Amino acid sequence: MPIHELAALGAATCWAMTGLLAAGPVRALGPFGFNLIRQGFVTLLLAVLVAVTGSWRGIDPDWLAPLVWSGLVGIFLGDSVLFFALQRLGPRRTGALFAMNAPIAALLGWLFLGETLSPQGIAGVVLCSAGVAVCVLGRGGSHHFDAVRGPVWIGVALGLVAAVGQAGGSLIARPAMAAGMDPMVGSLIRVAVAVACLSALSATGGRTFRPAGPMTAPVAAQIAASGILAMVVGMTLLLFALQGGKVGIVSTLSALSPVLILPILWAVTGERPTAASWLGALIAVAGMALIFSR
Secondary structure: OOHHHHHHHHHHHHHHHHHHHHHHHHHHHHHHHHHHHHHHHHHHHHHHHHHHHOHHHHOOHHHHHHHHHHHHHHHHHHHHHHHHHHHHHHHHHHHHHHOOHHHHHHHHHHHHOOOOOOHHHHHHHHHHHHHHHHHHHOOOOOOHHHOOOOOHHHHHHHHHHHHHHHHHHHHHHHHHHHOOOOHHHHHHHHHHHHHHHHHHHHHOOOHHHOOOOOOOHHHHHHHHHHHHHHHHHHHHHHHHHHHHOOHHHHHHHHOOHHHHOHHHHHHHHOOOOOHHHHHHHHHHHHHHHHHHHO
16 A cells, blocks of 8 residues: 555544544634634644754745645635534534545646546545545434534535635645655644634634633643644644645545544444444445555
8 A cells, every 4th residue: 555645544543533532622612712722732742843853954945835825725724614614513514524625636636736546546536535425424413513503504615615625725735745845844834824823813802713611621631632633643644645645535535534433433422323324434445445456
C-alpha cells in the first residue's frame, strides 16, 4: 500500500476517535468557543514542536501564501462552519454531508491541478463516498445529539460549505506539500492563520463569537486530547499524504472517519450499528480495496 495513502487513512482514524472527544466540549462551549480554544492550543503545541525539531529552517517563502490561503479556506472557514453544522444537525447527518468533500476534491483536482484518476480509482472514490453516506445515514438516531435544531436547510447549507472548504483547503495546499514543505510546518501555518481570524472575530465581542459556557478541567482535558489527535497528528498526516497522493484519493480516504467510528460508537454507547451502517462500511471497504490495488 502506498505510504501517502496509508497516511490519509491514518488521518481518518484520528478524526474518527476525535469525534467522541469533541462532542462534549462543543455542547459546553459552543462551536465557536470550542474551535477557538482548540486551535489556539494546537498552535502553541505545534510552534513548540517546530522550534524543537528545527523543521522551520526548511521553509520556502514561495509556499507561504498558498498555505495561508489553505488555512483560511480549509480550517478557518471549513472547520468553523463544520462545527456550526454539527450543532444544528448532529454528527450523523453532518458526517454524511461532510463526506461530500471527497468527490468535490477529486473534481477540483481534475479542474485546477490536472490530476486524472484511472477508472478503477474513480470507482474507488465513488464507492468510498457512497459507503460513508450509507453508513452515516443508516446509523440509529436515538441519541439526543442526533436531534435537528433549527431549519434543516440551514444545517445542510453549512455542511456543504464545510465540505467545499475542506476540499478547497486540500487543493490549495497540495502544490506546496508536493514541493517538499514539512507537514508539521504546514500544519502550524494553516492553524495559526485560522487562530488569527478566529481571535479577530472574538475581539468584536459578538455573542456568536464568545464561549457559550465556562471552561472546566474536564472540558479542557478533552479539548487538549481532541486537538492533539485531530490537528497535530491527523492534520500532519493529511499534509504528508498530500506530498505524494492525489487530492481526490487523499480526501476520499481521509473522509472515512464515519465508517471507522462505528465500532468505537458501539463500544461507548452500547447501541449496535444498523444493518445499513454495516452495509455502508462494506461498500467503503470495497472502495478502499480498489484504491489501494490500482
